[in-house]
Amino acid sequence: xxxxxxxxxxxxxxxxxxxxxxxxxxxxxxxxxxxxxxxxxxxxxxxxxxxxxxxxxxxxxxxxxxxxxxxxxxxxxxxxxxxxxxxxxxxxxxxxxxxxxxxxxxxxxxxxxxxxxxxxxxxxxxxxxxxxxxxxxxxxxxxxxxxxxxxxxxxxxxxxxxxxxxxxxxxxxxxxxxxxxxxxxxxxxxxxxxxxxxxxxxxxxxxxxxxxxxxxxxxxxxxxxxxxxxxxxxxxxxxxxxxxxxxxxxxxxxxxxxxxxxxxxxxxxxxxxxxxxxxxxxxxxxxxxxxxxxxxxxxxxxxxxxxxxxxxxxxxxxxxxxxxxxxxxxxxxxxxxxxxxxxxxxxxxxxxxxxxxxxxxxxxxxxxxxxxxxxxxxxxxxxxxxxxxxxxxxxxxxxxxxxxxxxxxxxxxxxxxxxxxxxxxxxxxxxxxxxxxxxxxxxxxxxxxxxxxxxxxxxxxxxxxxxxxxxxxxxxxxxxxxxxxx
Amino acid sequence: xxxxxxxxxxxxxxxxxxxxxxxxxxxxxxxxxxxxxxxxxxxxxxxxxxxxxxxxxxxxxxxxxxxxxxxxxxxxxxxxxxxxxxxxxxxxxxx
Numbered sequence: 001x002x003x004x005x006x007x008x009x010x011x012x013x014x015x016x017x018x019x020x021x022x023x024x025x026x027x028x029x030x031x032x033x034x035x036x037x038x039x040x041x042x043x044x045x046x047x048x049x050x051x052x053x054x055x056x057x058x059x060x061x062x063x064x065x066x067x068x069x070x071x072x073x074x075x076x077x078x079x080x081x082x083x084x085x086x087x088x089x090x091x092x093x094x095x096x097x098x099x100x101x102x103x104x105x106x107x108x109x110x111x112x113x114x115x116x117x118x119x120x121x122x123x124x125x126x127x128x129x130x131x132x133x134x135x136x137x138x139x140x141x142x143x144x145x146x147x148x149x150x151x152x153x154x155x156x157x158x159x160x161x162x163x164x165x166x167x168x169x170x171x172x173x174x175x176x177x178x179x180x181x182x183x184x185x186x187x188x189x190x191x192x193x194x195x196x197x198x199x200x201x202x203x204x205x206x207x208x209x210x211x212x213x214x215x216x217x218x219x220x221x222x223x224x225x226x227x228x229x230x231x232x233x234x235x236x237x238x239x240x241x242x243x244x245x246x247x248x249x250x251x252x253x254x255x256x257x258x259x260x261x262x263x264x265x266x267x268x269x270x271x272x273x274x275x276x277x278x279x280x281x282x283x284x285x286x287x288x289x290x291x292x293x294x295x296x297x298x299x300x301x302x303x304x305x306x307x308x309x310x311x312x313x314x315x316x317x318x319x320x321x322x323x324x325x326x327x328x329x330x331x332x333x334x335x336x337x338x339x340x341x342x343x344x345x346x347x348x349x350x351x352x353x354x355x356x357x358x359x360x361x362x363x364x365x366x367x368x369x370x371x372x373x374x375x376x377x378x379x380x381x382x383x384x385x386x387x388x389x390x391x392x393x394x395x396x397x398x399x400x401x402x403x404x405x406x407x408x409x410x411x412x413x414x415x416x417x418x419x420x421x422x423x424x425x426x427x428x429x430x431x432x433x434x435x436x437x438x439x440x441x442x443x444x445x446x447x448x449x450x451x452x453x454x455x456x457x458x459x460x461x462x463x464x465x466x467x468x469x470x471x472x473x474x475x476x477x478x479x480x481x482x483x484x485x486x
Numbered sequence: 487x488x489x490x491x492x493x494x495x496x497x498x499x500x501x502x503x504x505x506x507x508x509x510x511x512x513x514x515x516x517x518x519x520x521x522x523x524x525x526x527x528x529x530x531x532x533x534x535x536x537x538x539x540x541x542x543x544x545x546x547x548x549x550x551x552x553x554x555x556x557x558x559x560x561x562x563x564x565x566x567x568x569x570x571x572x573x574x575x576x577x578x579x580x581x
Contacts (some may be wrong), residue, residue, distance in 0.1 A: 065494060235546050236544070301526060301527055305527060323576075327565075341504040348503070361489070378527050378532060381535060415516050439545055
């Protein structure tokens with residue numbers, strides 16, 4: 001049952017061969033049995049989940065349900081959920097129970113999905129390996145010595161181990177796509193503004209975007225459809241109709257123009273990973289796609305520009321955590337300054353503090369023009385490169401990450417080498433474009449991800465290409481050893 | 487540009503972060519490495535390029551000036567460590 005597609009599960013529910021309570025109990029039991037080795041779930045929502053499943057069953061009995069009615073899923077612990085702890089992976093919010101629910105969680109609830117729990121993540125989504133979580137790192141189900149990627153590593157590991165058919169994620173610099181690649185699942189980050197950020201704990205507001213993580217492109221399309229749309233509560237939400245993401249998913253790839261940025265196929269890319277990605281591109285070509293080399297001349301500056309823009313926005317966003325109204329508070333302060341400094345110093349982990357300081361530095365008097373303004377100008381150049389490229393091609397393809405998942409502890413002492421593991425994904429966030437990762441083979445028994453980048457609001461084409469690729473291959477159906485029994 | 491221990495102390499103060507003496511050195515070295523990465527931006531001439539603050543170049547949407555939120559003070563204070571008469575209580579920090 002764990003490896004069924006969303007459509008198959010939904011059909012069984014609609015035909016009442018299976019109830020949502022049974023399905024939810026089945027996945028809750030898998031989490032309880034299998035997650036002790038992974039640490040992908042921070043908080044279980046068992047009681048409320050079974051109640052929601054009962055409600056879904058009532059809908060299904062009346063023949064009222066939609067495709068997501070009664071389907072269990074997990075939410076990244078960055079989304080506020082009323083009545084259930086929302087920690088953002090931080091000691092700062094270890095005791096925080098949000099007084100309201102994030103819009104996108106609500107949308108999925110309204111579609112009938114059943115929240116089984118909240119997934120582990122890098123603290124405040126700052127990390128590429130899940131090792132910065134206050135709740136301990138997540139293990140990669142393909143090799144427990146390795147990281148699942150980050151920051152949505154809990155969601156990726158959980159879907160890969162089939163602990164839930166779907167999980168939400170967020171992506172500020174690659175945090176959906178890179179863990180999806182490392183864990184061998186499908187993940188899509190839509191265009192900036194497509195999914196509401198209301199109730200999603202902010203890291204870098206001009207880059208943060210929520211998306212869907214699932215086994216296949218079709219499952220991800222169904223989930224993303226429910227999450228997308230205008231939200232008046234998010235001032236950066238885009239007021240424009242949402243495409244039907246499934247309508248064109250079966251369209252032939254004949255004539256689809258795919259660009260390969262030459263800057264993404266260089267020495268920085270592991271040669272074995274490159275082979276797998278090239279094979280995937282060949283498969284797309286054999287299905288009728290037209291492949292050509294393109295250039296994104298400034299893309300090599302995306303990591304440098306990102307590590308100004310993101311920390312600057314993070315230092316502003318995280319200034320709200322002051323120990324006064326909610327969150328962690330230090331004991332016995334000497335004075336007001338000590339109260340703030342120790343509440344924040346003790347409540348935040350090292351990587352978060354590093355980024356807050358980095359942000360405070362680049363925004364401080366005398367440095368603003370040299371760093372912050374410069375980074376915003378470089379951001380413009382990177383975006384213009386993409387805009388120009390999309391005059392010639394419909395899709396851009398590359399590896400999602402320069403290597404397969406690395407070993408736990410391998411990069412924790414060297415922040416810069418950790419940052420460079422997002423070298424192929426970060427430009428997409430700076431430009432605000434949609435991007436996805438689909439599994440395209442294995443190197444050393446570890447999954448490899450193919451990154452597909454689309455033009456603004458062209459999620460349906462991305463999902464079309466992903467789906468067509470998955471019609472030709474079965475990488476997305478593979479299950480890590482140890483997680484393949486009922 | 488290398489970041490010195492004094493710089494770390496200054497930034498940590500600006501950001502209101504307590505940093506232990508042992509940590510100052512490692513932050514200085516980490517932040518210096520990150521700044522080296524960041525300074526690669528200087529490779530490209532950006533004179534005349536308009537800074538980009540928003541990926542879709544949109545400005546903040548305005549809404550009608552009407553009250554839409556209801557008063558939920560009690561609900562919103564449920565996460566507070568200590569309150570009294572609707573006020574947040576903090577430890578005494580001024581003598």
